[in-house]
Amino acid sequence: MKKLIKIILIDILKNKIVIAYTFIIAILAWSSFLLEDNSSKGLLTILNIILFTVPLVTILFATIYIYNSSEFIELVVSQPVKRSKIWTSLFIAVTTALVISFLIGAGLPLLIYSSNFVGFMMLIVGTLITLVFTALAFLSSILTRDKARGIGLAILTWLFFALIFDGIVLFLLFQFSDYPIENAMVGITALNPIDLARIQILLHLDVSAMMGYTGAIFKNSFGTQTGLFISFFLLILWAIIPFLISLKKFNSKDL
Numbered sequence: 001m002k003k004l005i006k007i008i009l010i011d012i013l014k015n016k017i018v019i020a021y022t023f024i025i026a027i028l029a030w031s032s033f034l035l036e037d038n039s040s041k042g043l044l045t046i047l048n049i050i051l052f053t054v055p056l057v058t059i060l061f062a063t064i065y066i067y068n069s070s071e072f073i074e075l076v077v078s079q080p081v082k083r084s085k086i087w088t089s090l091f092i093a094v095t096t097a098l099v100i101s102f103l104i105g106a107g108l109p110l111l112i113y114s115s116n117f118v119g120f121m122m123l124i125v126g127t128l129i130t131l132v133f134t135a136l137a138f139l140s141s142i143l144t145r146d147k148a149r150g151i152g153l154a155i156l157t158w159l160f161f162a163l164i165f166d167g168i169v170l171f172l173l174f175q176f177s178d179y180p181i182e183n184a185m186v187g188i189t190a191l192n193p194i195d196l197a198r199i200q201i202l203l204h205l206d207v208s209a210m211m212g213y214t215g216a217i218f219k220n221s222f223g224t225q226t227g228l229f230i231s232f233f234l235l236i237l238w239a240i241i242p243f244l245i246s247l248k249k250f251n252s253k254d255l
Contacts (some may be wrong), residue, residue: 046106
């Protein structure tokens with residue numbers, strides 16, 4: 001399994017898209033701090049990168065990589081290797097490569113200009129978001145054989161969590177504005193990993209304008225370390241559950 005992970009990881013790290021992704025993240029992160037007069041504004045810019053750019057690139061690259069590696073996967077499956085080990089090795093290698101790219105691109109400027117708790121939180125959140133959307137990419141790629149449909153499903157998944165989800169929440173808030181639904185909104189927030197990531201950072205930045213309504217409610221209800229741990233736990237679940245579902249389907253899939 002270690003040898004398989006090493007082979008896949010080296011292959012991904014040599015990929016031009018991954019290298020370009022690292023440089024783009026680095027350019028955006030460095031310019032966020034160099035062009036702003038204080039580090040707080042730079043942190044907000046990097047937060048937007050973590051919430052929108054990282055999930056999009058992660059889910060697209062991972063989905064396309066799985067489809068492009070179909071022949072390699074079939075070859076390995078024909079060997080005396082358990083399917084669960086193959087799929088897990090793929091997941092670990094893809095996630096590791098994308099996390100390395102993110103940490104190199106955003107980690108260095110964060111450590112230099114914001115070597116505090118918030119800076120480290122951003123690195124942890126970015127890593128978790130990469131983990132979550134890699135798992136969602138694996139699930140998208142295993143649900144359909146057609147590459148175009150798989151990529152389309154991946155884009156729709158990102159679009160839902162990045163934009164559509166908050167629109168649905170606002171619609172529900174307007175429709176049920178006469179009822180006390182604040183507690184329900186806290187529960188609904190757990191259904192969106194991007195909202196959870198946003199909350200984790202903004203609980204410590206005190207920038208309520210960037211949080212959105214669901215984030216504001218979560219802050220009022222869980223503006224403590226308990227809320228932070230809960231959101232971390234939920235993000236980890238968002239990575240584990242989709243991957244386990246994809247693993248189960250891969251084990252029973254006729255290649």
